[in-house]
Amino acid sequence: MAIDLVSLGETFEDVIFHDLKSWPKLGEEQRCDRLLRTWGGGALLTAVAAARQRLSVQVVSGLAPGAHRFLKREGLKVRNLRKTGEPHALTVALSTLEDRAFVTYPGVNEILEERFLKALATLRGRHLHLALEPRDCAAWCQALSVVRERKLTVSWDFGWNEELVRRPGFGQLLEHIDFLFLNETEASLYGPGLDWSWRPGTTIIKLGKQGCLAWRGQRKTEVRGLPVKAIDSTGAGDAFNGGFLAGMLSGQSLSECLAFGNRIGAASTLCPGGLEGLPRA
Template structure:
């Protein structure tokens, strides 16, 4: 075991989120007036890492950012929750990634990401962090960084015995070389439908819909259903795990919170069903506050919801 090992390693993106609140989301060709405008550190990789850290997991982020005015805010946000950032690389040639987010009065959102330095996270960057993987428990991956980097990270993680979680967003076709090294895919209904070609994914259809992914070597597929919970699909069928009803005001980071919380729960020895329930609670709590990382719940808040 490496002295640098931890519970959760996240290889992924780090962005600055630029969010506009509005009464309703615009349609193509429409200009609308917004309300508040805020900027906060985000990115699927960093968000999931922060979520895991706030749940209590010793977590490290492997990412690439620019060298501009956003960087101090990134580092401050990571250190605030105890997230390790030794392998967050500063790129002097490319700006940091940015996400343009619109959130309406119902808490629904639209997001466009300009990847910036995220697109320059390389296989060599992953190799430089390889020693840290030894003895670490769970790796989280997404698709906001180059696919070849994700494939390589998954391969190394499996070689050293880590559990590999993939959140395939933004959704795209996944190569066999990646699927065979993934233990758990976490995706929403739309993403699962795109990945598998299924017309719909619900409790009655999940087992059949996710079969192509299971046949490709993925251990389990967790389909997130928002307030309705999640469906765990494996080779032995599908199981529904109930969700939690809350007064949602912003769903922006619910999915990322779910991923990070589930990873944390798995490092503590919880079963996949127990970990999914824990993640459902964490995601629900996130929706009761505005923002991304700052909206993510503490461990005490999650435990209280589960009492």
């Protein structure tokens, strides 16, 4: 089966203490009755969200053995760039009903950029989604030029990184991305705020429970969010990305893609962690 979506980037083992009544104080122990161990990271969550909507999806990442097995059970194709003996990445999350805090051990993710760039030379599919922080923007510009010559469209979710805007070539990199995913705070970090009409391609800005908007040239499209009783918003943005891309690769209009992204993102908040609430078509 031909691959619809290649999702390339960072993955993590997630250990989530959720439903905390308050934040633990320094020097004190707080017991928590709700613990979830699962898999996360933008590349994995976006891939699974799209695959559960019946797309053919491949993940390219540095995966723990358990994450590799999980993705295979989900029916995804896997290219694991982690070598034997290299530690996988792990995040510990503390979650109350109002907010979250994280501690992350990056593991193999720290050394994957060169392997990612090499992997692009042999990737095949209709669309490439990237979920990582680029360090060598010039190298990514060159690599994406080649990818787009092979008729793949490209999307990217950088996440939050204050250093990224100061890296040489970042402005040029933005020109090589067909679909750029941001949240509201990232839109102000990487650009002038909510007005991204200046950027080529499509820029999608996720606004949480308020919904989302997109710029395609001078045209702005807005879609309201869905009223849900969220339990945990971990990974909701990545779930949105997977829903949007599933819609786009199925031929939906921009407004339909935004609405579908909202639906998948909202569903993911109904369970702890990013994976448990992802719906199946």
